[in-house]
Amino acid sequence: NAGVMQNPRHLVRRRGQEARLRCSPMKGHSHVYWYRQLPEEGLKFMVYLQKENIIDESGMPKERFSAEFPKEGPSILRIQQVVRGDSAAYFCASSHKGTGQETQYFGPGTRLLVL
Amino acid sequence: SQQGEEDPQALSIQEGENATMNCSYKTSINNLQWYRQNSGRGLVHLILIRSNEREKHSGRLRVTLDTSKKSSSLLITASRAADTASYFCATTSPPGNTGKLIFGQGTTLQVKP
Numbered sequence: 359n360a361g362v363m364q365n366p367r368h369l370v371r372r373r374g375q376e377a378r379l380r381c382s383p384m385k386g387h388s389h390v391y392w393y394r395q396l397p398e399e400g401l402k403f404m405v406y407l408q409k410e411n412i413i414d415e416s417g418m419p420k421e422r423f424s425a426e427f428p429k430e431g432p433s434i435l436r437i438q439q440v441v442r443g444d445s446a447a448y449f450c451a452s453s454h455k456g457t458g459q460e461t462q463y464f465g466p467g468t469r470l471l472v473l
Numbered sequence: 474s475q476q477g478e479e480d481p482q483a484l485s486i487q488e489g490e491n492a493t494m495n496c497s498y499k500t501s502i503n504n505l506q507w508y509r510q511n512s513g514r515g516l517v518h519l520i521l522i523r524s525n526e527r528e529k530h531s532g533r534l535r536v537t538l539d540t541s542k543k544s545s546s547l548l549i550t551a552s553r554a555a556d557t558a559s560y561f562c563a564t565t566s567p568p569g570n571t572g573k574l575i576f577g578q579g580t581t582l583q584v585k586p
Contacts, residue, residue, distance in 0.1 A: 400576040
């Protein structure tokens with residue numbers, strides 16, 4: 359039973375390019391959360407999605423960032439026109455029910471470096 | 474803003490000693506979870522304690538929760554070099570029950586062989 363999968367594991371982009379980060383939740387999980395971890399800091403919530411719906415995007419920057427979780431395929435976190443401040447580790451987590459009463463399982467993360 | 478504040482920020486002990494990390498939070502919670510992160514890696518879930526529980530054990534781990542003080546502690550007994558990692562507490566809070574986790578800044582633990 360595969361865990362949460364993320365790809366790519368490492369991504370290098372130049373300023374102004376687009377970054378696409380993918381997350382496949384654990385089998386049977388339909389709730390996905392994205393978090394960002396800046397160097398030497400804890401994780402900060404970005405967005406919570408169910409299949410085809412954004413439930414809570416209170417942690418998403420207002421511009422350049424978007425997320426989706428289509429009916430088929432992985433969840434995508436998209437960053438347009440990246441800037442150096444976007445350099446961070448991006449983690450997704452999945453859960454069976456989005457109730458806050460259960461464990462979230464994390465993927466290995468995507469480390470984004472913006473040159 | 475971050476919910477959890479962890480103490481100490483860094484801890485260095487000898488193998489075999491016990492390590493205690495503390496976490497405080499500000500608002501009411503549904504539950505509190507502890508995660509471990511090895512350098513440059515993802516998060517590994519350690520233990521979840523619900524708001525109506527006071528203590529929980531898992532192997533060498535013991536977690537306590539004091540909702541009156543809005544604090545939790547993680548005790549690792551008989552530490553090993555392999556326990557070297559960063560440890561984070563995270564909470565979920567009502568209302569809404571969306572399940573998003575609010576993380577503390579973490580405690581970096583170094584266990585010297």
